[in-house]
Amino acid sequence: MSIIEVKHLTKEYQLGHIASLKETALNGLRLLTGKGTHKKEPFKALDDVHFSIEEGEVVGIIGHNGAGKSTLLKHLxxxxxxxxxxxxxxxxxxPLIEVGAGVSPELTGRENIFLNAAILGIPKKTIMQKLDEIIDFAEIEEFIDTPVKRYSSGMTVKLGFSIATSMDADILIVDEVLAVGDLAFQRKCFDRMESLIKKQGKTVLLVSHNIRQVEHLCSRVLLMDHGHLLMDGDPKTVCNQFYSLSERQIKNTQDSNSKLRQNVLSSNDIDLVSIEAFDGQGLATSSVQYFEDVEFRLTFNVKNRLPKPVFGFGFHTTDMLYLATMQSINALECEELMPGTHQVQFKVSRFPFLPGIYSIRIGVVLGEFFHPVFYAENLFPIQVTAPNISRSINSGSNEGFIGLDVTWSLIS
Amino acid sequence: MLQVAKNIYQYRELISELAWKNIIVRYKQSYLGIVWAVLKPLMLMLIFTLVRSFVGIETGDIPYPVLTFAALIPWVFFQESTSEGVISVTSNAPLIKKIYFPREVFPLTAMATKLVELVISLAILAIMMAYYHLLPSIYALWIPAIIAYAMIVALTISFFGAALNVYYRDIAQALPVGLSLLMYGSPVMYPLALVHKKLIVEQAAGEWSNTLYTIYTLNPLAGIIDSFQRVLFKNLPPDFNALYPGAILIVAILPFSYLFFKRAENWFADVI
Structure with missing residues (x-):
């Protein structure tokens, strides 16, 4: 029998304020007189969510803000x-939903241990036995008889975490708690979670925005989106799906941004009409395969004669970290550009950037003195995909941005 | 109702820890500490004694200060535990949003907190009685039962008020007004014997007198305060004629109040 069963769970919230006393009275009157009441449109925080979890499973729940993850945990x-x-x-x-919910600032650390244990339903006898262990784990021996209001925020969270994990429960519900304290303590928390999961075989539900952590710890991942359960399956597949979902979201916002062209500096001698990308087969595309060839075509509209133009073409990340810049100087022979439409082609063999979202910047300078006539960044979002690598291992923010063409071998 | 008793037993550690926390938090950084808890009945006693020296209230042969203090002990206990009980759910919003345990723990905790203050007041009463050379009778053994009854009355109001206060904060505002009015409708300043004498013996309101007396005793506090004084000073058991109208009222309301609370509990975390 499953330890957790969620059957067609739907949760609606009324948007806005709850009805005032006056409104309630008026609605009551309308009911009595047989007229319909004013109903506000409810908001579905969870929509027909259906799944079950077996004992000993470690399930991660991922999704964007407002996807319904925390609401789901609250129901569990x-x-x-x-x-x-x-x-x-x-x-x-x-429930480790935000540890330290029951920590009272006026009480000392020791008093808080007893209070929070009682809140979590840990018998006093058990907590007496575990007292030293809890204090030791939280690393607050010397402050244990000081009121918590004098603690640093890190110390408070450490205390909360070590109380909560000392509870002997069948099911642990964890909401973003592993991001507590300094790095050394995070490591400790992570180790404790791992021992709870792997050695003691507890059922764990983990909500986190740290997808790497989820993929590492969990045996199964649920992907939530706008109250729906979008995917339910093995960590690699679901996490990859989540990455492409968030990238699509970034791309959509970027697409609408680039139309505004706020980031174009131009002398009005030259205008960028379009950027197109083509894959190895010459087909127009907006996503690039990792380590495959890609070709960019820039169409310019030249209004005045431009002597000795030099084109610059670069890639940057969505948070404006410049990754690479290529210039056409000495590579593209061009004495002058006459008014009219011109196309510049730019080919990259074995596109080296790791999967993720990148953007393009373009500049045009003139003559010997590199007089700038056009510069724009954040122009064209390109999504790099790679179907056969796990995204959590090779995602841009954690492992750098560039893949190298390497050969491994073992010499023994 | 059995469920309440079961919950009290099961969550007794939590209730005592939370009550202990309340007491510590309230008095920890104050110089006088828990003395503040008994200041309210003491001040009221002084004021009433002063007022009585102008208006003259018939109180029999028991010294007025000790008589009115004995009335103030159950009254202040009831008043404070009710008003604390009504705000107990809303003031614990962070806990309610984060963790589940039966929510009646909160009104019960408010009551347990006030019990500690009650014990201190009782100690002061004992000192006063010693000063006036008054000895409690064997009927003083009724006191725990009377206090328990006062708790049930306070809980009846707390359950309903606390649940409603989650939706409409007006309740917490209106309650102190209602309670201070109720004090004048309860035999705190004057003894119940005086009301009894006017209405039953002298029939001061004509043919309405007996009905009026029943209405007066529908207030459970009338019976509670009177019994408290009787068992302490008058060497008499509680007067059940003064107790039963209020008791019937409470027994009739309590189940609904509790069920209302348990029903509303499901949406506390969403609404609070």
Whole structure:
């Protein structure tokens, strides 16, 4: 029998304020007189979510902000009740939803241990036995009899985490808690989570924006989007799907941004009409395969005669880190450009950037003195994809941006 | 109702920890500490004694300060635990949003906190009685039962008020007004014997007198305060004629109040 069953769970919220006393009274009157009441359109935080979890499974829940992850956890922890559907949890739950919820600033660390243990339902006897272990883990021996209000925020969170994980529950619900404290403590938290999962075989639900962590810890991942359960499957597939989902989102916002052309500096002698990308087969595309050939075609509209133009073409990340710049000087022979439409072709063999979203910047300078006539960045979003590598391992922000053409061998 | 008792037992550690936290938080950084808890009944006693020296209230042969203090102990206990109980859910919003346990723990905790203050007031009463050479009778053994009844009355209001206060904060604003009015409708400043004498013996309101007395005793506090004084000073058991109208009212309302609370509980985390 599954330890957690979620059956067609739907949760609706009323948007805006709850009805005032006056409105309630008026609605009551309308009901009595047989007229319809004014109903506001409800907001579906969860829409027909259906899944079940077996004992010992470690399930990650990922999705964008507002996808319904925390709402789902609240239902599993019995804090919220479903509008429609059913949630069955067989076993006791340790909710680590934001650790330190019950920490009272006026009490000392020791008093808080007892209070929070009581809140989590840990018997006093158990906590007496584990007291030293908790204090030790939280690294606050010397401050244990100081009121928590004098603690640093890191110390408070450490205390909260070590109390919560000392609970002997069947199911652990973790919402972004691993991002607590300094790096050394994060490592400790991570190790403790890992031992809870791997050695003690607990059922764990983990919500995190750290996709790497989810892929590393979990045996199964749920992807939520706008209240729907979009995907449910093995970590690699679901995480990759999540990456392309978020990249599409970035691209969409960029597409609408680039139309504004706010970032173009031009002397009005020359205008950029379009940028197109073509793959190895010569087909127009907006996504580039990692380590495949790609060709860019820039169409310019020249209004005045331009002597000795030099073109610059560069790539940068969405957060404006310049990755590469190529210039046509000594590579493209061009004495002058006459008014009219011109196309510049730019070919990259074995496109080296790792999967992710990148953007293009373009500049045009004139003559010996590199007099600038056109410069624009953030122009054209390109999505780099690679179907056969795990995105969490090779994602831009964690492992750099550039892939090298290497050969591995083992000499023994 | 059995469920409440079961929950109280199961969550007794949580209730005591939370109550302990309340007490520490309230008095930790104050110089006088828990003495503040008894200041309210003491001040009211002084004021009432002063007022009585102008208006003259018939109180029998028991010294007025100790008589009115004995009335103020259950009254202040009831008043404070009700008003704390009503705001107990809203003031614990962070906990309600983060973790589940039966929400009646909050009103119960408010009550447990006030019990500690009640014990201190009782100690002061004992000192006053010693000063006036008054000895409690064997009927003083009724006191725990009377306090328990006062708690049930306070809970009846707290459950309903606390749940409603989550939706409409007006409740917490209106309650102190209602409670201070109720004090004048309860035998705090004057003894119940005086009301009894006017209405039952002298029939001061004509044919309405007996009905009026029943209406007066529908207020459970009338019976509670009177019984408290009787068992302490008058060497008499509680007067059940003064107790039963209020008790019937409470027994009739409590289940609905509790069910209302349990129903509303499902949406606390969403609305609060």
């Amino acid at each position: 922890a019995n804090i919220s009740k479903p509008t429609k559907g059913q949630v069955i949890v067989r076993g006791n739950v340790a």
